[in-house]
Amino acid sequence: xxxxxxxxxxxxxxxxxxxxxxxxxxxxxxEKSGVLNLGQEGMMLMGAVIGFIATLTTGSLLLGFxxxxxxxxxxxxxxxxxxxxxxxxxxxTGLALTIFGTGLSAFIGADFxxxxxxxxxxxxxxxxxxxxxxxKMLFAQDLIVYLSFGLFAVIYWFFKSSRAGLTVKAVGENxxxxxxxxxxxxRTRYLAxxxxxxxxxxxxxxxxxxxxxxxxxxxxxxxxxIALALVVFAxxxxxxxxxxxxxxxxxxxxNLVAQGLGYPVSPNILAMxxxxxxxxxxxxLSSNVVKSKMHTPMxxxxxxxxxG
Amino acid sequence: MxxxxxxxERSRAxxxxxxxxxxxxxxxxxxxxxxxxxxxPLHALSVFLIAPVSDIYGIAELCVKAAxxxxxxxxxxxxxxxxxxxxxxxxxxxxxxxxxxxxxLQFGEAxxxxxxxxxxxxxxxxxxxxxxxxAWLKTRFxxxxxxxxxxxxxxxxxxxxYFVHGALKxxxxxxxxxxxxxxxxxxxxxxIEDTRIHIGILFALFASVSIWVLMQRSFIGFQIKVLGxxxxxxxxxxxKHKHLVWIAMVISAALAGLAGASEVTGPIGQLIxxxxxxxxxxxxxxxxxxRLHPIGILFASILMALIYMGGELAQIELNLPxxxxxxFQGMLLFYLLACDVLINFRIKLKTAAxxxxxxx
Numbered sequence: 001x002x003x004x005x006x007x008x009x010x011x012x013x014x015x016x017x018x019x020x021x022x023x024x025x026x027x028x029x030x031e032k033s034g035v036l037n038l039g040q041e042g043m044m045l046m047g048a049v050i051g052f053i054a055t056l057t058t059g060s061l062l063l064g065f066x067x068x069x070x071x072x073x074x075x076x077x078x079x080x081x082x083x084x085x086x087x088x089x090x091x092x093t094g095l096a097l098t099i100f101g102t103g104l105s106a107f108i109g110a111d112f113x114x115x116x117x118x119x120x121x122x123x124x125x126x127x128x129x130x131x132x133x134x135x136k137m138l139f140a141q142d143l144i145v146y147l148s149f150g151l152f153a154v155i156y157w158f159f160k161s162s163r164a165g166l167t168v169k170a171v172g173e174n175x176x177x178x179x180x181x182x183x184x185x186x187r188t189r190y191l192a193x194x195x196x197x198x199x200x201x202x203x204x205x206x207x208x209x210x211x212x213x214x215x216x217x218x219x220x221x222x223x224x225x226i227a228l229a230l231v232v233f234a235x236x237x238x239x240x241x242x243x244x245x246x247x248x249x250x251x252x253x254x255n256l257v258a259q260g261l262g263y264p265v266s267p268n269i270l271a272m273x274x275x276x277x278x279x280x281x282x283x284x285l286s287s288n289v290v291k292s293k294m295h296t297p298m299x300x301x302x303x304x305x306x307x308g
Numbered sequence: 309m310x311x312x313x314x315x316x317e318r319s320r321a322x323x324x325x326x327x328x329x330x331x332x333x334x335x336x337x338x339x340x341x342x343x344x345x346x347x348x349p350l351h352a353l354s355v356f357l358i359a360p361v362s363d364i365y366g367i368a369e370l371c372v373k374a375a376x377x378x379x380x381x382x383x384x385x386x387x388x389x390x391x392x393x394x395x396x397x398x399x400x401x402x403x404x405x406x407x408x409x410x411x412x413l414q415f416g417e418a419x420x421x422x423x424x425x426x427x428x429x430x431x432x433x434x435x436x437x438x439x440x441x442x443a444w445l446k447t448r449f450x451x452x453x454x455x456x457x458x459x460x461x462x463x464x465x466x467x468x469x470y471f472v473h474g475a476l477k478x479x480x481x482x483x484x485x486x487x488x489x490x491x492x493x494x495x496x497x498x499x500i501e502d503t504r505i506h507i508g509i510l511f512a513l514f515a516s517v518s519i520w521v522l523m524q525r526s527f528i529g530f531q532i533k534v535l536g537x538x539x540x541x542x543x544x545x546x547x548k549h550k551h552l553v554w555i556a557m558v559i560s561a562a563l564a565g566l567a568g569a570s571e572v573t574g575p576i577g578q579l580i581x582x583x584x585x586x587x588x589x590x591x592x593x594x595x596x597x598x599r600l601h602p603i604g605i606l607f608a609s610i611l612m613a614l615i616y617m618g619g620e621l622a623q624i625e626l627n628l629p630x631x632x633x634x635x636f637q638g639m640l641l642f643y644l645l646a647c648d649v650l651i652n653f654r655i656k657l658k659t660a661a662x663x664x665x666x667x668x
Binding site: 038042078082083086087088089091092093095096097099100101102103104105106107110217221222225226228229232266268269271272275276278279282283284286287288289292305 | 312314393395445448449450451452454455456458459460462463466467469470473474589592593596628629630631632633634635636637638639641642645646648649652653
């Protein structure tokens, strides 16, 4: 394997891992506040389709990304209204969001399948992108990848050293205690869910406006679910999520690797790899019951009814 | 301002009424939705919900579509009762179809009454083992079953594609990714002539009755219900948690596998890349809508089958994308969950007057 191939694989690994990173960071914030939103896939698909249509009709990528984020937020508020506002079962509500988002996005996007747009192009930072091996991976990406680096740093700092981060954690660990000391439990949860929605929308927009760039039905192909698993086995820590996301990016581009090495493997078998890898890592990292209980936000998935 | 007041006790009446409210709200929203698309809402709704079943052929098709959904959903009801979140009925159905097909094709043109049962049981085993894998990972390694079963859905789909493009492809099929047609001995008999109603529908009804007996009249069913209601109580009573998780999972997975095997040996008659339009996911909605009870699930399956048929007809007659089916499915589940709030809470309108009356 020559150095150019490795450079390109590293580049593609980060590019492919980016949507996973963005969704997983958003979901992590949401889960830290004690809310389990299984609707990632539905929110991503809505972000992807709305962003794509906006860019296709106006020609503006910026508008596409803004509307992608916005549709993620709107979808997440649908979830929040039912799961938080009406105290419904969070697992079922999240599933409903995924089913609904899958249907609605396919419905809205039916006339736009396969239409071409000018997607977001990479922007190589002079000099830095010339560094051997890692230069292309870190400094020849597009703006959303750079943004994802920034988002990672901010979220890492948020939970490490900010007061607001502490509030989110308190609300997720014990909403009753948080309520007693006067923390705004419900407002924090709504905001955390909205943030998760914004990130899922952005990740969806990234897929249809930069990564592919195309719209097809169900184009997220389970990335929302993989991101949910990622949060679990990263034990709700940002620095592990970024590693995991890129590891899964690598698993998703194994076909590229296999071609490079000259191994002919069935495309259907290769397509299974990210999902199989998810199960394997999940099994390896969940098996220590005590440890995984320790890291899980105590109140995750349980409803909280103020005064009830 | 609306305020939720806890009832203190579950309202049984609301548990039964909530699906009805959800259905009506879905109809209403659907009508508004059609109107915003510039369609006559009444006409569109009648194309969607009445036209598909306006003749004998349509009613027969309704039964054909409801059967696999019902098989998956009664199984899921057992799993959900035990708080085992099996989201993998779709993958278990696909594995049932795949394994059933592989066995059916081995028999070639052989004759014999035992061929069909062998095929169906293989399908059940295929689906059951696929579910059991997730149960084992849960009880042995503590791996979250929602995530593993979802992943297994994707893996099952690619496995099926791998085989339908490879080992199980019809050698005389001009390269199409389809298996050979199954022989008559490996095909489900037709129940009513000139329709596609096959005996798989009886499997669904039989499964419902069996599940009802299991849950209401057996000790296993009792243990499953206790486990679901209060895991600590089940532990104190000495029930074996692992065994119950395995039983709940294997029942739901085997029934989904039977649904898959019945689809390939019934209405489809061969293995093709797309043997299910998401029946396994629809069954999740059906299980909730039917209140995890066999009779409720019977009605909910018929409604879900109708939504599938309505979507197909709306595509032809109203020129709408087929995705309108999933849209209605999602809407129905949302409304159901929202209406379910009425089971545990009363809604109180908080106005200035009530505040004053309460002395605030």
